[in-house]
Each structure stands twice: as C-alpha cells, then as structure tokens.
Amino acid sequence: MKSTSMKQRIIDSAAFLFNTKGYDGTTVREIAKRTNCNVANISYYFGNKEGLLEYLVSSYLEGYLAIIERAYIELDSRSSRECLLLAIRGIMNYQKENRHLTRFVLREITLDTTLIREIMTTYLTKEKYYFQAIFETGIKQQEFSHIPIPYAIMQLKGMLSMPYLHPQYMSEVLHIMPYEMYVTEQYSREIEKWVNYTICVHTQKAIDTFTPIPVNI
Amino acid sequence: MKSTSMKQRIIDSAAFLFNTKGYDGTTVREIAKRTNCNVANISYYFGNKEGLLEYLVSSYLEGYLAIIERAYIELDSRSSRECLLLAIRGIMNYQKENRHLTRFVLREITLDTTLIREIMTTYLTKEKYYFQAIFETGIKQQEFSHIPIPYAIMQLKGMLSMPYLHPQYMSEVLHIMPYEMYVTEQYSREIEKWVNYTICVHTQKAIDTFTPIPVNI
C-alpha cells in the first residue's frame, strides 16, 4: 500500500523541483524520477507539463486568497489595523507552510506569459481588492494616515514575499533560517512595526493602544 | 555603419528576453533573431548561453554594488539616515535605468544553481556588509532604534525589489506604470517614511528635523 496517491507524490516532486530549478529548468523526466513513477503519468494526471504548472499555481493562490479574504471579512467586527495584521500573520503562516510553492509561485509570477496574465486577472485582482478595502476603511476611520494605497500595497507585498524570494540569501548571507518558527515570528513583528509606525496615524494615543493579536485566527 | 556593436546588441536582446521569458525559457535562437544576427555569435562573444547569463548578472550586480558602496563611504561625512536614504535613492535610480536587467537578475537569483551561489558570495555578501555597516552606525549613534539588522535588511530589500519583480502586477492590477518618473519618486518617498518612522528613533525632535536629500549624489 502506498501511503500517498501518485497524484500527490507528483505534486510534491514538482513543487520541490520547480522551486529549486524553475519551471523551464525542470524536465518532466526529473519529476517522474523523483516521484519514482513513469513519465507518462504526468500527462495522465495533468494533461501536460503546463497543466501541472497551472494546477500548482492555482491551488496555491486559492489558499492564499482565502487567507486575505478571511481578514477582509473581519472588517465588519474588527479595526482595520487588526484586519491588516491578521492578513499579515495569515500570509506569513501560509507561506511558511507552503514554502516550496511560495517561492516557486512568486518567481513564476514575474514572467510574462499568457498563463500568468490570466492568473493575475483571476486571483491577484481579488487580492488587491481586499487589501484596498482594508486600507480604505482604515483611512476613512482615521486609523491609518493618508497613505497612497497602491504604494502601501507594494511595500507590504514586497516585505511579505522577501524571505521566500531569497531563501539562499537569507541562509547564506544573513544566516537566518527562514523556516524556523521564531524567524517568521520576529519578521512578522517587524512588519507590524511598519504598520504601527508608518501606516497608522501617529497620535501618542494610537501608539499607546497598540494591541497584540493572536497568531492563529 | 552599425551604430552599436554586435556584442552590445546581443546584450540588449538577451536582457529583454531573459526578463520577459526567463533564462531557461529563452532560446539562443530567439536572442539571435532579435539581435538580427547569427546564433554562432553568441558563442563567439560569450562562450555559451551560460556565459552570457554570467556576463549580464555580473555586470549588473557590479553597478548595483557600486551604488551601495558609495552610500557606505559617505558614512564618514554624513548621518546614517542620510546614507541609508542615499542608498535607497541610488538603488531606485539604478533599477529604473536597468529595469530589464533588474527584474531578470532579481528573479534568476531566486534559483538554486552553482552560478547563483557563486554570485551570492561575490556580490551579495558585500552588499550585506555595507547595509549592515550603515545600520550599525545608525544604531550606535542613536539615530536608529534598536532594530534587528537582518530583518531590517530583509524589509528594505523586499520593498526595493518589489516594483521590478511584479511589473505586470503593478501595471495591470494596481495601474501604476513603474517606470514613470513620479512613480519612482513617490515610491522612494514611501520607503523613506519607513526609514523615518520605523527605523529612526521616535523623538519628536528627530521627526521635526528630517531633512530632504538631493536625488543625485
């Protein structure tokens, strides 16, 4: 009895290899070899190599989007700042749990292909909608200062993706192991400082009332 | 008379194509076609495809490092904050002027190859040294708060690289054209806010005396 299905085993191999060597740099034969199965199975389960790519990217982004959506929904019952922090914590967690896919998707998304453009439309437009809503609400409720929202999103996304786009830089230059618990923890806190000190309005009162939020939501 | 040398023309084509389709996704034939020359010239000038890659990445990172080095040297005559801002402005400029290469190098650097690992050692270790020196000086001189330096570097690098790692996201989702003058300008200012409000110490005096720095040094 094989513990995991062949489909899942292919997914895992592909995630690892795409991550390490890139999509174009990985051959289906390598994936098959790592999966310890025949090449033809990849076509069998995913149609072709591109289908495998699409599957990986889509399922990853679906989960990713769900995180942000959840934070967005909380806007009804929590402050914008809390929602933003929820999103940040959630994303950091999700990325840590899917580190191979995270790096791979973040890299692949920088390419200019039809597939990527479609994904932009499907997922990232929604992501932007949620982030924008959170920021707009914060500004309206005078919790956030009058930041230009797109630039804030850029900064946020830049900071969030950094550890996964440069894992080797982190380990070999900064000597930080990006997958260790306390690293994620601390890096999250640093980003939160950016939220508190750069995004939020700087009344002393605001700073005094910064409340911690639970890690898992 | 050809206005530019064939070597330079190959470089330009390669930068554009590597940028758009990735290194592995680009064929030497495409490069030759775009350069309007014979495939063999690529081997002639760069040995092989990988030689071309190395040339592009190395020359890009050399220029990149020079920017940061210049800011580092200014530590003798300027405040840490000013030096950090100089570095940020310089990098933003350099990236804007080499936008194809910037995106490409930033993406390629995420792969796990021998070449990349060598580059880490050669260039990015130095980059880290300069950044660290600037931050350490700032902390010692009580200009910066007691930030954990590696995490600050991560945030900074994340923010700086973001527009070039997601140009399509910017244009098609955020509707920001990343290469327009005012965009770079404004994004730089937003990152500066992070420096001023999150990195620097929060005495009211410090905030009052934030001085603008000239764009070009």
Added chain:
Amino acid sequence: MKSTSMKQRIIDSAAFLFNTKGYDGTTVREIAKRTNCNVANISYYFGNKEGLLEYLVSSYLEGYLAIIERAYIELDSRSSRECLLLAIRGIMNYQKENRHLTRFVLREITLDTTLIREIMTTYLTKEKYYFQAIFETGIKQQEFSHIPIPYAIMQLKGMLSMPYLHPQYMSEVLHIMPYEMYVTEQYSREIEKWVNYTICVHTQKAIDTFTPIPVNI
C-alpha cells in the same frame, strides 16, 4: 511484426556506417536514417554516440578474444604449432563473419583516445598474453625457433588484419574479393606457411610432419 529489434538494427547500421565513413565521419542522423528510426532512439538505447561506439567495440573484442582464448586453452592437449594455427583460423573466420566491425574496430583502435586506451588495457593485454603463451610454449618445446616473440606477434597481427584494413585495395587494386570463401582459405594457408617456414624450426622432419588442422575447432 519487425523481424529484428530496433537495438539490433541500430547496431547493424552503425557497424556499416562506422566502417565506411569512420566514427567521426558518421552522424547519428545517418545512423537513424539507415535504421529507419528516430534519432532519439540512439540515445535511448546507448546513452549517446560514444556509448554506441563502446558497445560495438567491446562486444566485437569480446568475441575476438574468446577465439584466441580457446586456442590458448588447447595448449594442454595440442602442440603449440597446432594452437597457433587454430588461433589464425579462428581469427580469420571471426573477422570474415564480422567484416564491417572488423575493419571499423581495427581502424578506430589506431586513434589515441581515452576509450581506446581503456580497451587496450581490457582486451588487448589479454590477447597478447595468450599469444605470448603459445609462442613461449612452442619455443620451450623446441617446436618454434628462437624468434623474438613481440616481433612475431607484430608480424602475425599485421598479416591477419591486412585484408580488413584495406578491403578497397584488395578489390580495386589486387582484384581479390576478401570475403569470398576461397580467398580467406588461401590467405590462411599463406599465413600458415609463414608459421611453418619462418616460425617453426627447420628440421626436415618437422617440415615433413606438418599436419593440416581442421578449419573449425
């Protein structure tokens, strides 16, 4: 139904083409075309072109060596002269039956490559051992005169290989068809004369008692 396996068909084509045009002068495309199959199959079955070469040469020399070994073993039960004649007959036969490979291997062996040097060590050292043993035994038993063995081996190998190293010379200059039965027969007899008159001791008795040996052993 294909009568012979693709692997065998590739071997046959390669033997013919390597023979006619040399290893370096033959392209894998030609081999594939002659085999009426796709180029990729050559890599599929033999790894690469060099793997095909190695396969051909090794399997040929294995069979070749077996012939001589058999003659060597007969030293226990026959005279040295008989063993030598057995070897000569056996080699002539083997060469005739593998004429393409024979010519090709004999030519390729004159090159100075790593592969060839390895083959020397593996096969030809053994060949020399067998020949030497036969000659030494003959000399000790006073059947052969005191010939310098290496030179005898040289002469013998020179004569044995000649028809296959110059097939065109034979057909177009000497007008001898080297693959016809009686040609091999007669050439073998001529070489035997060299054994009888130049190698063996010249007592009249010896000459009188020269006994023919059966062609097949």
Added chain:
Amino acid sequence: MKSTSMKQRIIDSAAFLFNTKGYDGTTVREIAKRTNCNVANISYYFGNKEGLLEYLVSSYLEGYLAIIERAYIELDSRSSRECLLLAIRGIMNYQKENRHLTRFVLREITLDTTLIREIMTTYLTKEKYYFQAIFETGIKQQEFSHIPIPYAIMQLKGMLSMPYLHPQYMSEVLHIMPYEMYVTEQYSREIEKWVNYTICVHTQKAIDTFTPIPVNI
C-alpha cells in the same frame, strides 16, 4: 624571423593532429591554434580542409612510391630477393622518418571516400605494379617459390604497416618503442626472414647464400 614557413608549420600541426585524432576528429581551429596562426590561413594555403588532407596524403604517397620505384629499377642489376629487401628496408625507413603521416595515411586509406578511391588509382596501383614485377621476376628466375603474388603482397603490406597502425599497442602492450632505431632494425630482419624462408625457394644452397644488404640504398 620565423624559422619555418607558415605553410610548413600548418602541415606539421595537421600531420600530428590528424594522426592523433583522425581527420574528421580534428578541427581546422585546432590546427590553427597548434600552428599559432589564424584559421583563415588554412583556407588561404590549401583551399579548404580537404585540400590540406589531399596535400598531406599525396605528398606522403609520392615519397613512398619513389622508394619502391627505386627498388624496382634495381631489378636490372640485382636479384629479385635483393630488390625486395631493398624495398622493405626503404619503406621501413621512410615510415620511420614520417611516422605521424604514416599512421595517419594508413588509417585514412581504409575509408571509403572519393578522395581515397582516386588515390588508390594514382598511387597504389603503381605500388602494386612494382611489387608484382619484383615477385614475378623472382619466380621466373626460380629465386622465389611459386607463391600466389597478391597474397604475398598482402602479407608484406600487412607486416610493414603494422607498427604504424598500432603504435599504442606496441608501446603499451608489447612495450616496444616503435621509433627506436634497433626496433626498426630488428623488425626489418624478422620480415626478411619471411622473405628468406617463406618466399624464397628452400634449397640449402639458397639459404647458405643469403647475403645481407646495406641498410641505406
């Protein structure tokens, strides 16, 4: 001042490389590099690569043929046996003095190309004519036994070419250095034994009167 002309330097490089790696296995760039000159010079002096081949082979065979012709001419004033021995000694000498070319030409001549076929007609037909004349005269004058001439030529050519077709075999298996003076000497003597004992008639008188011939003619 360069001591040798570029043309000659190209010839020397080509002879060495063709010898070691074969004609098809050698590139004009390698020849140029070894000659320390530009690739274009090869085309300049010899038209193209094949022209260089033709030049080498032709000039070698011209010299080779001259040797045998000289022996043939001596038929007027000497015995057939002496002439044959003269030819053998002359060829051995010529081959030793042109060892690179010898090996290369002997190997290249085994290929089945137009060029080779033309050379057969031009040179080797003449060679055969001379050998045949010597043997026929010897038989007519009852100096040689009734050998079948083509087979005798084959044996002779086989023995003569052997050391140059297997130089590595000689050095690495037999541990004979084929270019040392005494080796050539002794090998020549061994071939002469074949002439004396296998080719010549076996009257005791004949054997008693075997006269040595001077090495250089």
Added chain:
DNA sequence: AATGAATGAGGATTCATTCAT
C-alpha cells in the same frame, strides 16, 4: 600575407508527448 568578425549549415543531444500493451 594575415587577421578577427561573422555566417549558415549541420553536429549531438534532450525535450515533452504519445501509444500499444
């Protein structure tokens, strides 16, 4: 006489994919 840049054809190899089993 000699060169360096440039070319186009062709080299071996590897790729994703398919198909009969």
Added chain:
DNA sequence: GATGAATGAATCCTCATTCAT
C-alpha cells in the same frame, strides 16, 4: 492505472568557411 518504447521537434553548440580590412 501504469508502463516502456518510440517519436519529432527543438535544444545548445560547433563546424568549416568567407569577407572586409
């Protein structure tokens, strides 16, 4: 479901050759 054999297209690279200088 799963496989090994087989395919054709495409890969990068190297070849001999030429041309202006």
